[in-house]
Amino acid sequence: MTIPGLRAVREWLAKAPASDPVDRLNAPFMQVLLIAVGLAIVLVRLYAAAVEPQLALLAMEDLRQALDLGTDVVIAVSAWVGVVLIRRGRFRLGIRQFLAIVLLSAAAAYAATGYSHSPPDPTPVLLMAVGGIVLGRRTLWNIYASLMGVFALGQLADNLWLGERRPLGWDAYHTLPMLMLAYLLVALILDQTIAALRNTLAQSIQRGEALELANRRIAQEIEERERTRNQLIHSQKMDAVGRAASGVAHDFGNVLNVVLGYATQREQLADLGTPALINALEGVELAALRGLAISRKLLNFSRQDVDGTQVFDAARALAELEPMLRQLLGRYIQLECDACAQPLPVLLDRGQFELMVLNIAANARDAMPDGGRFSVALAPGASPACLELILADTGTGMSADVQAKVFEPFYTTKPFGRGTGLGLSVVASLVHAAGGTIEVVSQPDQGTRFRIQLPLHHDEPSAPQLAPAALQASPANR
Structure with missing residues (x-):
């Protein structure tokens, strides 16, 4: 059962221009994702301000709260900008700027709060998945390297400028190797999956192009076969006409003999008077009409009609x-x-x-x-x-x-x-x-x-x- 208006929304999302077939397939989902992100951030902030107004005032006084609010606003704006760019045919630019803004916002958040005091966040894995699947393997590895830099920045913040909360010495970095290895495994899995999907799609596109070319060739062959068939039918007609030619010549000979017979008797007919001449002319007319019918039949039959x-x-x-x-x-x-x-x-x-x-x-x-x-x-x-x-x-x-x-x-x-x-x-x-x-x-x-x-x-x-x-x-x- 189709929800009213859902078909129209799907058609609107599918109309986003994109030259690459993969981008064209991904455009509807990415528009939905960006719209959802843009709406969710705004609605969550409005709800929080309506339920607990004092938190909004605290955000204006506390640096970390203000940074959190600012990054949310920047990400929401970036999401809507991404939708606009996708609708204008700039699919990859719209996704790149959104991913870049999210990475910069994460870097700012880790620099302000440190890595050890940041809550668990699935955003890094989502960024790698979206970037790799939508923009390709190179983007996947660029995001991986950027995330490692962001995590290193957070642990550096834990060690250098977070005052009493900072750990002592290099203990702040003891989780970084395991973190890099864990995300490296995620990146490798995504890389191989994306490579297989891209190769499969490329093969599918090649087979589609080959099939289209084969269909064009078949259509040309069918047209040529139909043209040859029409020519063959016409040649068969001409062959049949040729076989009947001797009989037709005999009939025409009879027609001409009748005409000549009346013509040779013209003097006797003239002596017999007008009625005899009229009868003779009627005989000539009948003979000529028979010859006309024979010739018309042959001409109509041998005519080449497609x-x-x-x-x-x-x-x-x-x-x-x-x-x-x-x-x-x-x-x-x-x-x-x-x-x-x-x-x-x-x-x-x-x-x-x-x-x-x-x-x-x-x-x-x-x-x-x-x-x-x-x-x-x-x-x-x-x-x-x-x-x-x-x-x-x-x-x-x-x-x-x-x-x-x-x-x-x-x-x-x-x-x-x-x-x-x-x-x-x-x-x-x-x-x-x-x-x-x-x-x-x-x-x-x-x-x-x-x-x-x-x-x-x-x-x-x-x-x-x-x-x-x-x-x-x-x-x-x-």
Whole structure:
């Protein structure tokens, strides 16, 4: 459960600017620590003055009490100055000045009271821990040396200027070696811990930078792969167009023969009168519109679109693809095309859908050199959320080993120069990218059957789909 306002405070603390990642992590805690120190000193002094006012008057008369009050005020001011410096992006300067003020205040206190009469104080260990963890190992050892000087100053005060309380001779310094050794052990433990933490953090930062670089490289490779994939799809389209070119040329030849036939009969038609001429011109127009529909289909299919994803009726698209399939398969292969009567909307690039069918049809043609039958059937799938496209041929079929590799890129059983091994690989890639599945069933000399399932999209088609007949009826295409 989040305390109201705590998240805002955390965000405010985290906004302290710091270039070093370690400083950026330490900045929120150090701000809290300095604010706590600054508030605690002020509140304790105000409480003491409110409860026992005579102590405040005594502090004005007694030198040691006045020094204690003065060091508290200086430390509190230094804590708030440290917060301001951290908020302004001077993190290390803010911490250094605070640690320096605390050390100077400790030196003044030990000089005034001596070491032997000072109460136990955990501040030296805290200074070493904060300095080492926040500012590094060099600061840790600088604080250690400074503390040893402060302790020596306190014991010197015990021996030289504290009047009746001072011990005799060098007895004042008998605890200094043990004190130095104890703090040396603390400093060594902190030093090794800090070194391990810093090394771990440096390794983590290096791994993060290496990971970021690897991510950028992967992103570039994915972009390059997508660009290569689009180029491959376009090349497959062009290959399919090339295979259908002979049939298209035959159709255009028929169109031109019709036009020429009417043209050669122009004199006889002129003698027969206007109705005969009108009928002849209508025949010419129909022949020209058929040629226009053929050329438009080829141009639209071979166009290189980076992303032509749209909602379209797969049944209608298959029906309109039938003439191109007939040209691709040739006169010796019987085509059976069973497009579903009901709409089957899919979210896909229509050119890629047509490419799937044409690539499988091209493979079927190559598998039936002596002729055969190729059937295409489109219907709702077993699940109401998908359609099922069945493409089957009566060709040479495939062995189990070939079936296992049939969708691998560059795998082909055709002679060198007859195939690239990319057709079925592209089909599988397009099907999977559309969220569908593809299966193949085949046996040697018993033909091959492909089963493709694609998810249906039940929204309205995203753009009007004009069939050749619609194109013929459009005045803009006349």
